[in-house]
Amino acid sequence: MSEALFKVRFSAEGACVGKLRNEVSLTAHEPFQVERMLATDEGKFQGGDDTAPTPLEFFVTGLVGCLMTQIRVFAKRLKIEVEDVKISCRAEWEALPDPVGPYQGRPAKFEIDVDVTSSAAPDRVAELVSAARRGCFVEQTLGQANVIKHRLSVNGAEQSPA
Known part of the structure; x- marks a missing residue:
């Protein structure tokens, strides 16, 4: 279970x-x-x-939006007053040579600045943001290796993906 x-x-x-x-x-x-x-x-x-x-615009928007949402949702549940939340994110990828395709993409860096306006004690706000980061499904997806399975069908016939 x-x-x-x-x-x-x-x-x-x-x-x-x-x-x-x-x-x-x-x-x-x-x-x-x-x-x-x-x-x-x-x-x-x-x-x-x-x-x-672009797909990457949606990706970065999803990361920022998820974390901002979790901070506000968790603040209510943890009874921490939050007047405002602002997040700045800088995301970088690089295109590397690929033996078959034009290039292969690789993440290079994600930097996230969180600015919270709150009457709560700074250590409580820090706990809140830490909890929200753990609850942010997008950030948690980025922070670990993931299993991604592909199935390929060409002209209706299943193929083995390369």
């Missing part, structure tokens, strides 16, 4: 609808249910039309 307090489960299906534009149907299954369509595109640098945020 799992010790989980709750589960978070999403699924997404994407379709190519332009040069590099994608439309992704996102479904949240647990702990809430919602369906949304989110589009991504690339800028002119990559050959796109810049009609929507």
Whole structure:
């Protein structure tokens, strides 16, 4: 039996609808249910039309938004008064040579500054932010090795991914 307090489960299906534009149907299954369509595109640098945020823009926004949300949610539960939260994030990746493709992406650095306005004692605010970081699903995903499984189908026939 799992010790989980709750589960978070999403699924997404994407379709190519332009040069590099994608439309992704996102479904949240647990702990809430919602369906949304989110589009991504690339800028002119990559050959796109810049009609929507890039996947990395969504990624960094997700990281900042998740941590900000957790700080406010945890503040209520821990009864710590928080008047304001501001987060600045600097994220860097690098493109490295790849033996097959044009390049391979690698994360280089994530720097996050958290600025909390609160009447609570600084050590309580520090505890709050630490707890919120542990509760931020995006930051926790970044902070550990993850198993990512791929299945490949070419013309309807399943293939072994390289």
